[in-house]
Amino acid sequence: MPKASGLLLDHTMQTVLSVGIDALAYGMVLFVISIGLSVTMGLMRVVNLAHGAFAMIGGYIASYATQMLGFDYGVAILVAVVGTIIIAIPVERFLYRRIYGAPELTQVLMTIGITFCVIGIANYVFGPTLKTIPLPETLRGPVDLGFRSIAAHKLFAIACGVAVAAALWYLIERTSFGVKLRASVDNAAMAASLGVRTRIVYAVSFAVAVGLAAFGGIVGAELLPIEPYYALRYMVTFLVVVSVGGAGSIPGALLACLLLGAIDTTGRYLLPEYGEFFFYLAVIAIVCVFPRGLLGRSR
Amino acid sequence: MKTSILAALAVLALSSTAFADTIKVGVVGPFSGPFAIQGKNFKAGIDAWMALNGAKVGDDDIEIVYRDLPAADPAQSKALAQELVVKEGVQYLAGFYFTPDAMAVTPLLEQANVPLVVMNAATSAIVTKSPLVVRTSFTTWQTSAPMAKVAKERGVKKVITVVSDYGPGVDSENAFKTTFTAEGGEVVDSIRMPLSTNDFSPIMQRVKDSGADAVFAFLPSGPTTLGFVKAYNENGLAKAGVQFLAPGDLTQESDLPALGDAAAGLLTTFHYAVSHDSAENKTFVEAARKAIGNPAELSFPSVGAYDGMHVIYKMIEATSGKQDAQKAVDAVKGLAWESPRGPVSIDAESRHITQNIYLREVAKAEDGSYYNKEIATFEKQGDPGLAALK
Numbered sequence: 291m292p293k294a295s296g297l298l299l300d301h302t303m304q305t306v307l308s309v310g311i312d313a314l315a316y317g318m319v320l321f322v323i324s325i326g327l328s329v330t331m332g333l334m335r336v337v338n339l340a341h342g343a344f345a346m347i348g349g350y351i352a353s354y355a356t357q358m359l360g361f362d363y364g365v366a367i368l369v370a371v372v373g374t375i376i377i378a379i380p381v382e383r384f385l386y387r388r389i390y391g392a393p394e395l396t397q398v399l400m401t402i403g404i405t406f407c408v409i410g411i412a413n414y415v416f417g418p419t420l421k422t423i424p425l426p427e428t429l430r431g432p433v434d435l436g437f438r439s440i441a442a443h444k445l446f447a448i449a450c451g452v453a454v455a456a457a458l459w460y461l462i463e464r465t466s467f468g469v470k471l472r473a474s475v476d477n478a479a480m481a482a483s484l485g486v487r488t489r490i491v492y493a494v495s496f497a498v499a500v501g502l503a504a505f506g507g508i509v510g511a512e513l514l515p516i517e518p519y520y521a522l523r524y525m526v527t528f529l530v531v532v533s534v535g536g537a538g539s540i541p542g543a544l545l546a547c548l549l550l551g552a553i554d555t556t557g558r559y560l561l562p563e564y565g566e567f568f569f570y571l572a573v574i575a576i577v578c579v580f581p582r583g584l585l586g587r588s589r
Numbered sequence: 590m591k592t593s594i595l596a597a598l599a600v601l602a603l604s605s606t607a608f609a610d611t612i613k614v615g616v617v618g619p620f621s622g623p624f625a626i627q628g629k630n631f632k633a634g635i636d637a638w639m640a641l642n643g644a645k646v647g648d649d650d651i652e653i654v655y656r657d658l659p660a661a662d663p664a665q666s667k668a669l670a671q672e673l674v675v676k677e678g679v680q681y682l683a684g685f686y687f688t689p690d691a692m693a694v695t696p697l698l699e700q701a702n703v704p705l706v707v708m709n710a711a712t713s714a715i716v717t718k719s720p721l722v723v724r725t726s727f728t729t730w731q732t733s734a735p736m737a738k739v740a741k742e743r744g745v746k747k748v749i750t751v752v753s754d755y756g757p758g759v760d761s762e763n764a765f766k767t768t769f770t771a772e773g774g775e776v777v778d779s780i781r782m783p784l785s786t787n788d789f790s791p792i793m794q795r796v797k798d799s800g801a802d803a804v805f806a807f808l809p810s811g812p813t814t815l816g817f818v819k820a821y822n823e824n825g826l827a828k829a830g831v832q833f834l835a836p837g838d839l840t841q842e843s844d845l846p847a848l849g850d851a852a853a854g855l856l857t858t859f860h861y862a863v864s865h866d867s868a869e870n871k872t873f874v875e876a877a878r879k880a881i882g883n884p885a886e887l888s889f890p891s892v893g894a895y896d897g898m899h900v901i902y903k904m905i906e907a908t909s910g911k912q913d914a915q916k917a918v919d920a921v922k923g924l925a926w927e928s929p930r931g932p933v934s935i936d937a938e939s940r941h942i943t944q945n946i947y948l949r950e951v952a953k954a955e956d957g958s959y960y961n962k963e964i965a966t967f968e969k970q971g972d973p974g975l976a977a978l979k
Contacts, residue, residue, distance in 0.1 A: 515815045
């Protein structure tokens, strides 16, 4: 039973607000990490199980850049995102290009293989210990919100989530690149015959997705610490977000993250011993009612 | 199938003298996968022992045969042990990081005429499963119970326990609760959280709402520890004066660089700190660091392995290299020596190690790195968990 039930009402209000803030922060971290996968799965139709691996690569580069090279946090984010994209370019050119439009099983086998390779390489190069990305002074330590204190980096993660959501929505819905991307996805042959260079569109989208993965890996590193098994450990969570939100839908992913974050956080506060029972119960219920996810497009 | 294995084991037991010139020790541990760092520590402890004491006992050469078991997998553990005994002809089994893996092997020991030296697995019951099991690590009860005394001494009255919901976590909760209640303290609430928890903020909110003076926590060492300790600081519990108490699994040396400032001042009780101040430990740490490569990776499983080898060498000496599991185990009952962790002995009745448990505080060294600083000693602690089983 919740301990708060027997206490004063304003105390209960405080707890509700407090848990609400935690839920929002957790949901936004989930969103930043998972949205790249939603792009690859929804818009490019690639079941990219190596998404976590790219997030992890971003985290490792950022950790190395701050700890070993003494870079600033902001610079390290930039270096890590660009670095991860550079690493991903040959991978896209030689591996992913073969599986665009391939059956899902082929995609799953290929990308899980890439994941295992990345885990092995990370373990060999960086060792099995946890790696951290030191935060700048301004993001360190708690911020007092009046009724409770919250970690400053969580507020930062919330801001990043909002910024990423807005930027992506604008890119896909309002720019000519977004039009070409949607056209290529809906009918690649027709788009190509109309002069859209689909290969380049795919390559750029892939780079954006990988960059988002890396960005999410860094911003989320305080909750999901970087270590070699990162790539597999959180894969299920990312996939759940995409399937609940509807692959390729940015508002859908946002909604899914906030909803799942709220359910998970509240469940953990009220009935921690039930573990992730409520989380997965909610997932089952949502997928039963909305088989394509909350805001998924029907094909 | 079963009879053929039995027959093979029997043949092996009878013909074991043929292997007397090279005695093989089979070591099972996680040498790859998420827990590879713990397996690396097993190997570092064993290598350090052999570097300092030679690879020979009398005229017999000692050969270590490693088998990799990346995650807890009892069936695979049993299969590996069988293979080691039947195909490799090992006279001793050792290692075992996880309790279920060690448990799965105990039924084989008597038929195979092989002693098992547990170098880590920390559930009290393992030693009761076969008279041929000796343990040189610790139990969660052994390292958790003294913390209740520390809490009492420091004037803590109300405690909330927060543990990961699996065997050792539950053990730790029971050990603390039993001892703290016996000391006259009150456990106001007990939370068990799933192993896969990554966001601990709601848990910290519960801790805050419980009105406890201190939180007693147990999580397996690794990624989740980091999030937990950070959440403790970020949610203002440290500032609010809620003390953080835990067994030493939470501040194992290989996790400290990542924990950094967040860990400063945390109190833990444990059987071994790499910083332990003694001549034996200095020699050990030097040899083990050389063996492991990266000094920052050295942590507690290495000392369990090192002392495990000590016990195995004594067993080989006592049996002059002949395969006689019961005689070997009998020979080390009551054996006492100076380990890198301090004075230890094998309890003749339980075959578990009796040792000092230390209260440690995470402190900053001169070079800016963090280490576990021993600040108090609980001498000659047995395993209270065995008494609780009865």
